Amino acid sequence: MQNILFLEHMIPLLQHMLVFLGLAYLFTKTPVFTALVNNSLSLPDKAIIYLVFSGFCILGTSFSEPSIQTDDAIANTRAIGAVLGGLLGGPVVGFLVGITGGIHRVFSMSSISDPINYIDIACAAATTFEGLFAGCVHYYLSRKGKIKSLFSPRLVWLVAFIVGLGHVVIILLFGIYTGNGVEAWNLEKEIAVPMLIANSVGAALIMYMIREQKRACDELSSSTAAWRIADKTASIIYGQFNQESSRKIAKIIQHETRVGAVAITDKNRLLAFAGLGEDHHLPGSPISSTDTLKVIRENKVLFADGISKTYQCRLKKSCELGSALIIPLRDDANNEVVGTIKLYEPKNKLFRNINRKLGENLAHLLSGRILAGHYELQRELRIQDQYKILMAQINPHFLYNALTTIGHITGKQPDRARNLLHYLSDYFRKNLTISNDTVTLGYELEHVESYLEIEKARFEDRLHVQIDIPEHLLTQIVPVFTLQPIVENSIKHGTSELLGTGIINITCIEHNDSFTLTVEDNAGLYKNSNTSGIGLKIDERIKMRYGNNYGINIRCEPEQWTKVNIHLPKNKEQA
Amino acid sequence: MIRTIIVDDEPNAREDLEKKIKADPEFDVIGTSANAFEAIKDINNKHPDVVFLDIQMPRISGVEMLSMLDKDNMPRIVFVTAHGEYAIEAFKKNAIDFLLKPVKDDRLHITLARLKENHQPQPVVTEALSTELTFVPCYQGSRDYLINVKEIIHAYSNPMTGVHLVTGDSDQEFQTNLPLKVFDDNSQLKRCHRQHMINPDYIKFIEKLENGLGQISTYGNHTIPVSRNFMDNFPSIT
Numbered sequence: 001m002q003n004i005l006f007l008e009h010m011i012p013l014l015q016h017m018l019v020f021l022g023l024a025y026l027f028t029k030t031p032v033f034t035a036l037v038n039n040s041l042s043l044p045d046k047a048i049i050y051l052v053f054s055g056f057c058i059l060g061t062s063f064s065e066p067s068i069q070t071d072d073a074i075a076n077t078r079a080i081g082a083v084l085g086g087l088l089g090g091p092v093v094g095f096l097v098g099i100t101g102g103i104h105r106v107f108s109m110s111s112i113s114d115p116i117n118y119i120d121i122a123c124a125a126a127t128t129f130e131g132l133f134a135g136c137v138h139y140y141l142s143r144k145g146k147i148k149s150l151f152s153p154r155l156v157w158l159v160a161f162i163v164g165l166g167h168v169v170i171i172l173l174f175g176i177y178t179g180n181g182v183e184a185w186n187l188e189k190e191i192a193v194p195m196l197i198a199n200s201v202g203a204a205l206i207m208y209m210i211r212e213q214k215r216a217c218d219e220l221s222s223s224t225a226a227w228r229i230a231d232k233t234a235s236i237i238y239g240q241f242n243q244e245s246s247r248k249i250a251k252i253i254q255h256e257t258r259v260g261a262v263a264i265t266d267k268n269r270l271l272a273f274a275g276l277g278e279d280h281h282l283p284g285s286p287i288s289s290t291d292t293l294k295v296i297r298e299n300k301v302l303f304a305d306g307i308s309k310t311y312q313c314r315l316k317k318s319c320e321l322g323s324a325l326i327i328p329l330r331d332d333a334n335n336e337v338v339g340t341i342k343l344y345e346p347k348n349k350l351f352r353n354i355n356r357k358l359g360e361n362l363a364h365l366l367s368g369r370i371l372a373g374h375y376e377l378q379r380e381l382r383i384q385d386q387y388k389i390l391m392a393q394i395n396p397h398f399l400y401n402a403l404t405t406i407g408h409i410t411g412k413q414p415d416r417a418r419n420l421l422h423y424l425s426d427y428f429r430k431n432l433t434i435s436n437d438t439v440t441l442g443y444e445l446e447h448v449e450s451y452l453e454i455e456k457a458r459f460e461d462r463l464h465v466q467i468d469i470p471e472h473l474l475t476q477i478v479p480v481f482t483l484q485p486i487v488e489n490s491i492k493h494g495t496s497e498l499l500g501t502g503i504i505n506i507t508c509i510e511h512n513d514s515f516t517l518t519v520e521d522n523a524g525l526y527k528n529s530n531t532s533g534i535g536l537k538i539d540e541r542i543k544m545r546y547g548n549n550y551g552i553n554i555r556c557e558p559e560q561w562t563k564v565n566i567h568l569p570k571n572k573e574q575a
Numbered sequence: 576m577i578r579t580i581i582v583d584d585e586p587n588a589r590e591d592l593e594k595k596i597k598a599d600p601e602f603d604v605i606g607t608s609a610n611a612f613e614a615i616k617d618i619n620n621k622h623p624d625v626v627f628l629d630i631q632m633p634r635i636s637g638v639e640m641l642s643m644l645d646k647d648n649m650p651r652i653v654f655v656t657a658h659g660e661y662a663i664e665a666f667k668k669n670a671i672d673f674l675l676k677p678v679k680d681d682r683l684h685i686t687l688a689r690l691k692e693n694h695q696p697q698p699v700v701t702e703a704l705s706t707e708l709t710f711v712p713c714y715q716g717s718r719d720y721l722i723n724v725k726e727i728i729h730a731y732s733n734p735m736t737g738v739h740l741v742t743g744d745s746d747q748e749f750q751t752n753l754p755l756k757v758f759d760d761n762s763q764l765k766r767c768h769r770q771h772m773i774n775p776d777y778i779k780f781i782e783k784l785e786n787g788l789g790q791i792s793t794y795g796n797h798t799i800p801v802s803r804n805f806m807d808n809f810p811s812i813t
Contacts, residue, residue, distance in 0.1 A: 404657070405585070405588075407677045408677070411591070412591075412594075459585065462586070496584070496633060498633055499610050499612055499634065499719050
């Protein structure tokens with residue numbers, strides 16, 4: 001008889017439990033889920049937890065069918081909602097879930113024909129107790145810094161079992177107090193064991209599922225966030241590990257991770273700070289945190305979780321930040337610490353595990369970036385060097401020829417000499433004002449024209465130059481000193497070696513997304529060995545900047561012509 | 576009057592120097608040339624006393640040009656240069672005349688004064704500077720060419736038309752302003768006749784004819800006379 005009664009109560013309870021599991025699973029697939037598990041104590045999250053688990057309580061009561069109604073009491077799974085609500089939301093939420101479930105219990109089971117009796121009140125009180133007790137467990141564990149163990153199914157089972165026992169005790173006490181002790185005992189004798197089993201196992205199972213879902217979700221979002229950050233920071237010019245690039249990176253990380261604040265330091269100074277406390281964490285100031293200095297010194301990750309080890313800002317007592325993850329940035333090449341990246345959370349927020357993982361991934365990412373930055377910087381320097389070499393090669397020769405030529409004609413044609421001096425100063429003014437290493441094609445052409453005016457005066461009718469470049473291409477961007485040295489070479493190694501008239505044609509052919517500048521002379525004296533390096537250097541410079549699809553090729557029909565083709569991409573960057 | 580030729584490929588430089596030299600009444604500028612091709616012709620025709628010679632010129636430099644001039648009719652050379660060529664600087668300032676571009680008036684006056692004292696050729700200097708010919712300036716119709724000496728099979732002079740060069744390259748014939756004497760001194764060509772020279776690399780065989788004369792057959796199937804006086808240059812036939 002006892003066995004049959006037991007099963008009679010047990011089976012429907014198991015059914016409820018399965019329905020809860022199903023519902024909880026559905027919740028894990030909605031945005032509400034993050035609110036359930038991110039340990040955040042913010043009000044909206046608490047409200048969501050309250051609503052979800054109050055709903056569970058109400059369902060737990062409503063599912064109960066008359067068949068398992070024993071006198072007025074019902075074997076039910078209300079406790080699952082109360083326990084989980086308390087554990088996830090803390091004492092206040094637990095209490096509220098419990099009392100909501102309780103009040104619902106009171107009114108759903110009573111009617112005019114069946115007024116509120118002691119058992120209704122007892123059940124309501126017991127449910128409230130369940131929620132409050134679980135909430136206290138949450139409070140206790142979070143104070144202890146063991147918030148993660150909240151997700152342990154064993155703990156949940158234990159809590160649910162204890163509150164289940166408490167439930168029984170409360171009902172019995174109420175029964176005795178109201179003089180219905182025997183009735184209460186008979187009731188509990190029947191439903192206590194199935195309820196204890198169903199509620200504790202059910203709560204544990206649901207929590208187990210939540211934990212697994214959370215883990216999967218954490219990993220996924222940690223890697224997607226890392227990817228998003230990698231993607232966004234990729235476009236930041238990582239020439240240098242400096243304040244400018246750090247500021248952008250810190251901003252992106254803060255925005256993507258939604259942590260309280262993000263800081264990037266080098267070994268001595270704060271490079272960038274984004275988020276809470278921006279007002280007193282000023283980029284450029286020396287590192288104030290001893291924790292950070294320790295990380296730099298020991299090359300180890302440091303985590304001040306805000307509970308067992310608190311983070312206190314040294315700059316301002318009232319700083320909101322209360323926990324910090326400090327990760328060294330290493331130059332992988334020599335495993336040397338070059339700085340740190342720090343993620344902060346404010347005092348009223350717990351450090352999410354996902355962000356801890358993410359932070360470490362980010363440090364890897366940035367470390368790689370720094371290495372790439374070094375390489376990039378060196379490349380940039382090499383380009384700059386070559387540019388300087390080119391400049392140095394061009395100027396003295398040209399200046400010498402120009403001045404000598406002008407000297408020769410001052411007596412004969414003073415006006416022309418004055419004009420040439422203007423061209424010359426124009427040429428050098430342009431050299432002076434070139435700050436970028438790219439200019440518009442039009443600018444480069446003007447430069448070439450100034451140069452040619454002088455050369456034409458030098459060679460007079462031995463040199464004819466024709467420039468035919470479509471107007472609309474003049475806004476295209478070219479590396480500075482791309483055309484001028486080639487034209488100079490065509491004269492120096494080409495037409496100037498001609499006995500007759502030298503002719504130079506400068507033309508441009510447009511393709512879909514590129515264009516080809518051609519400098520052709522009628523000397524045809526190009527010899528492979530006699531590149532004089534400049535053509536090669538320009539080719540190298542173009543390839544470095546735009547890739548191997550672009551650059552210079554030279555063709556020559558001996559004694560007839562030499563054609564230098566300069567292949568460049570159309571505008572992608574601005575000068 | 577000191578008869579002077581100016582050789583420079585830059586017109587304004589040429590004119591400027593011409594004007595400055597002309598300012599000295601003792602100098603007569605009898606010609607100007609823009610390159611070595613013109614200059615050789617000019618010098619051979621006009622036999623100047625002094626040549627102001629630019630070193631940096633198209634195709635044939637001033638120094639190279641020295642080896643294309645007849646040593647027996649060498650004018651006095653004043654080098655004009657933009658860069659302090661080491662070949663020139665190797666000589667002490669007094670051993671050779673040279674002016675740096677741009678030519679400064681006072682420096683030019685010193686040179687002109689020295690030339691007025693003595694404008695005899697300086698064979699030591701020019702010989703030291705002249706080297707084996709590698710390329711020979713020549714022309715075909717109105718077009719100028721530079722021919723590698725190694726390609727020349729046969730050179731001959733015609734009293735009416737001057738010196739002709741026959742090359743192995745498709746049997747072409749060019750004319751040059753260089754006298755045969757220059758090839759004697761500065762090339763591998765061998766004199767076989769007062770009017771003929773042969774490149775030994777192209778000799779197929781040599782026949783002995785009557786009267787002590789000979790005849791060279793080349794790989795290009797040309798026949799070239801060998802005169803009695805030059806038979807000694809070809810010991811294989813004797």
